[in-house]
Amino acid sequence: MANHLPKGFHAAGVYSGVKTMPNTLDLSLLLSDRPAVAAGVYTQNIVCGAPVKFSRDLTPADSIRAVVINSGVANACTGDQGYRDTESMAAKVTEVCKLDEKQVLVMSTGIIGEMLPMEKINAGIEAAASQLGDSEESLIAAARGMMTTDTRHKICYREIDLNGPVRLCGMAKGAAMIGPNMATMLALVMTDAKLKPSDAQAGLADAADESFNCISVDGHTSTSDTVLLLANGAAGGPVLEGRDLAKFQATLVEVCEDLAQSIPADGEGASHLITVEVHGCKTRKGAVKIAKTIADSPLVKTAVAGNDPNWGRIVSAAGYAGISFDPTKVSLLVNGLLLYEHGAPVEFDAEMVSCSMRENRDTNLVLLLDEGTASARFWTTDLTTEYVRLNADYHT
Amino acid sequence: MANHLPKGFHAAGVYSGVKTMPNTLDLSLLLSDRPAVAAGVYTQNIVCGAPVKFSRDLTPADSIRAVVINSGVANACTGDQGYRDTESMAAKVTEVCKLDEKQVLVMSTGIIGEMLPMEKINAGIEAAASQLGDSEESLIAAARGMMTTDTRHKICYREIDLNGPVRLCGMAKGAAMIGPNMATMLALVMTDAKLKPSDAQAGLADAADESFNCISVDGHTSTSDTVLLLANGAAGGPVLEGRDLAKFQATLVEVCEDLAQSIPADGEGASHLITVEVHGCKTRKGAVKIAKTIADSPLVKTAVAGNDPNWGRIVSAAGYAGISFDPTKVSLLVNGLLLYEHGAPVEFDAEMVSCSMRENRDTNLVLLLDEGTASARFWTTDLTTEYVRLNADYHT
Numbered sequence: 077m078a079n080h081l082p083k084g085f086h087a088a089g090v091y092s093g094v095k096t097m098p099n100t101l102d103l104s105l106l107l108s109d110r111p112a113v114a115a116g117v118y119t120q121n122i123v124c125g126a127p128v129k130f131s132r133d134l135t136p137a138d139s140i141r142a143v144v145i146n147s148g149v150a151n152a153c154t155g156d157q158g159y160r161d162t163e164s165m166a167a168k169v170t171e172v173c174k175l176d177e178k179q180v181l182v183m184s185t186g187i188i189g190e191m192l193p194m195e196k197i198n199a200g201i202e203a204a205a206s207q208l209g210d211s212e213e214s215l216i217a218a219a220r221g222m223m224t225t226d227t228r229h230k231i232c233y234r235e236i237d238l239n240g241p242v243r244l245c246g247m248a249k250g251a252a253m254i255g256p257n258m259a260t261m262l263a264l265v266m267t268d269a270k271l272k273p274s275d276a277q278a279g280l281a282d283a284a285d286e287s288f289n290c291i292s293v294d295g296h297t298s299t300s301d302t303v304l305l306l307a308n309g310a311a312g313g314p315v316l317e318g319r320d321l322a323k324f325q326a327t328l329v330e331v332c333e334d335l336a337q338s339i340p341a342d343g344e345g346a347s348h349l350i351t352v353e354v355h356g357c358k359t360r361k362g363a364v365k366i367a368k369t370i371a372d373s374p375l376v377k378t379a380v381a382g383n384d385p386n387w388g389r390i391v392s393a394a395g396y397a398g399i400s401f402d403p404t405k406v407s408l409l410v411n412g413l414l415l416y417e418h419g420a421p422v423e424f425d426a427e428m429v430s431c432s433m434r435e436n437r438d439t440n441l442v443l444l445l446d447e448g449t450a451s452a453r454f455w456t457t458d459l460t461t462e463y464v465r466l467n468a469d470y471h472t
Numbered sequence: 473m474a475n476h477l478p479k480g481f482h483a484a485g486v487y488s489g490v491k492t493m494p495n496t497l498d499l500s501l502l503l504s505d506r507p508a509v510a511a512g513v514y515t516q517n518i519v520c521g522a523p524v525k526f527s528r529d530l531t532p533a534d535s536i537r538a539v540v541i542n543s544g545v546a547n548a549c550t551g552d553q554g555y556r557d558t559e560s561m562a563a564k565v566t567e568v569c570k571l572d573e574k575q576v577l578v579m580s581t582g583i584i585g586e587m588l589p590m591e592k593i594n595a596g597i598e599a600a601a602s603q604l605g606d607s608e609e610s611l612i613a614a615a616r617g618m619m620t621t622d623t624r625h626k627i628c629y630r631e632i633d634l635n636g637p638v639r640l641c642g643m644a645k646g647a648a649m650i651g652p653n654m655a656t657m658l659a660l661v662m663t664d665a666k667l668k669p670s671d672a673q674a675g676l677a678d679a680a681d682e683s684f685n686c687i688s689v690d691g692h693t694s695t696s697d698t699v700l701l702l703a704n705g706a707a708g709g710p711v712l713e714g715r716d717l718a719k720f721q722a723t724l725v726e727v728c729e730d731l732a733q734s735i736p737a738d739g740e741g742a743s744h745l746i747t748v749e750v751h752g753c754k755t756r757k758g759a760v761k762i763a764k765t766i767a768d769s770p771l772v773k774t775a776v777a778g779n780d781p782n783w784g785r786i787v788s789a790a791g792y793a794g795i796s797f798d799p800t801k802v803s804l805l806v807n808g809l810l811l812y813e814h815g816a817p818v819e820f821d822a823e824m825v826s827c828s829m830r831e832n833r834d835t836n837l838v839l840l841l842d843e844g845t846a847s848a849r850f851w852t853t854d855l856t857t858e859y860v861r862l863n864a865d866y867h868t
Contacts, residue, residue: 123791468778
């Protein structure tokens with residue numbers, strides 16, 4: 077299915093001159109031709125950038141018209157100047173797109189430690205506003221304008237039938253390798269469905285919990301992570317409720333999962349995308365905690381990089397997650413092959429497991445606890461020398 | 473001060489044939505000529521090896537005579553065979569040293585996933601018993617017999633005057649780089665002081681909290697981590713109380729800190745030993761949590777490897793530690809140089825800071841929160857390509 081903007085949305089991505097490499101894109105503008113319901117989910121980091129505070133104060137909302145995103149230099153400043161720059165970006169969009177006050181949300185990503193070059197950004201906003209379009213090309217330009225160390229743009233499109241077609245289109249940035257930038261994750265899902273603000277907010281929070289909150293590249297929570305949902309109702313029809321709302325929600329989760337997975341999958345420095353599944357837990361929260369602990373373990377991540385089916389590292393990581401379980405009931409499968417059963421290693425062909433790890437970019441770790449029915453899935457990458465080189469060697 | 477065994481202690485380290493490299497040592501035996509008060513602090517991992525269960529069940533105690541330690545292959549088994557092997561090691565020591573039941577503690581470290589070769593180990597115990605001595609050479613042999621990926625043995629000796637000399641001698645194993653082994657940390661402190669079992673246990677727990685629980689190499693809690701204290705009273709005099717006990721305790725903390733620091737300091741794969749200090753916190757617990765979160769961040773660790781004074785990574789790691797604080801009051805010093813003050817970066821000579829990082833193996837990160845008076849110190853290593861290579865590349 078080709079990627080589309082949902083009805084009533086326009087997009088642009090331009091080069092404003094913030095990124096040092098010319099002919100890249102570093103400023104994106106998304107505009108809805110009518111007021112949209114908007115919801116947001118933001119970083120839990122106490123230290124958060126000004127755009128996070130600014131957008132968080134405005135959502136949920138029922139009359140957002142635009143989202144502006146700059147990349148290259150992050151407005152990660154917690155002080156007054158950072159906030160003034162954010163307000164100034166929103167004011168510029170309001171001016172050039174002839175909007176009312178409080179109709180613009182802002183996101184920012186890139187290198188930390190510099191102030192935004194506001195002249196370039198203001199000029200970029202003017203250029204973007206003049207280039208707004210609803211073609212796939214415009215959508216891709218917007219998705220590329222938010223990229224930092226990403227090697228490819230990330231777009232996910234779905235169309236569903238709810239007494240007429242309803243479209244969802246998500247775009248995201250974030251990569252397994254961080255380079256000189258923070259591993260900031262930004263995502264925006266646009267839809268022409270009609271939603272109540274409270275449903276949009278609750279639905280986005282749930283979807284983020286199953287997707288963006290279940291990826292981990294380096295365990296580091298960025299100061300700018302932001303996920304936004306804009307629903308402008310341009311598809312027509314009544315506000316979604318009941319079964320229609322549930323169907324919409326399932327698709328929203330699908331879009332978010334697709335975008336979330338694409339983040340660890342996009343790692344120059346990574347050689348494996350690791351999926352950690354934990355089943356048979358007492359609670360969902362416990363399952364997530366165990367899955368995240370395994371996914372964040374450098375010993376597990378280096379073992380996968382070395383194609384080493386090291387069950388000891390995986391099982392012991394589960395053991396220090398802080399969730400109580402009976403270790404004698406634990407079993408573990410790697411790429412579908414049983415390595416450990418009811419608390420003890422089984423005989424297995426280590427060479428075969430290692431070979432299946434070497435020959436597949438995806439590594440699947442499944443831990444079975446036999447304590448209950450809750451489960452969780454977490455995505456991460458392996459830890460390679462290339463990852464370290466890319467994250468360390470720019471100051472030698 | 474030369475290293476000594478405290479009065480009444482004898483030590484040996486032998487090659488039992490478990491390690492594949494000959495002429496290394498892989499079995500250590502420590503014997504007190506009289507019953508000793510013993511205390512233990514053990515891994516919090518739910519999945520723990522049989523020797524941990526065995527020794528934990530016996531401590532605190534008032535009549536321990538010996539500690540036996542094997543390295544090369546870890547008895548990390550949680551099942552029956554692992555427990556029987558541990559009992560069998562203790563029984564062998566009891567037999568050859570002519571002890572009573574329940575006078576032997578056991579530790580084990582090395583590769584996970586194999587059963588102990590009990591014939592070799594039993595022969596090793598016999599050999600060790602025949603070589604017990606109280607020279608510095610015997611002490612070093614015992615310290616070397618517990619090594620796995622360590623590049624050097626770790627011993628710390630202190631003598632204090634408590635109405636006559638009292639000696640403390642600690643030995644430890646563990647290294648910043650893990651290789652094919654788990655990053656198991658084992659330590660044993662022997663003293664000829666006379667202690668009540670309850671004071672020994674409480675004192676060891678407190679000392680471990682300020683030392684072994686404040687180091688982090690890869691955030692992975694091993695299944696075998698064990699710290700033991702043996703106090704045999706051979707120095708003479710009464711049971712320590714009041715000021716004497718406090719003086720002893722301060723020295724015990726000193727010994728434990730010295731040993732703990734030597735673990736991350738011993739990293740083939742590491743190029744920096746990082747000390748993270750957090751001051752001005754509301755609670756000690758919060759300070760430890762923030763220090764540990766910074767110390768465990770791969771982004772902080774790779775930045776230090778690259779000699780990059782990346783305040784953004786350090787401050788944002790503090791922000792996601794889960795401890796509330798006011799980000800506008802935060803300041804940060806790297807190697808004594810102020811980079812960030814009251815929530816905002818200050819002008820600093822990045823080249824000079826980078827140079828001081830490049831030219832010193834020790835990197836000192838000091839975070840000031842201005843919220844209270846509690847503080848914590850945490851030690852870790854940087855994250856280098858060499859670390860990853862050593863942890864990944866043995867299965868290619």
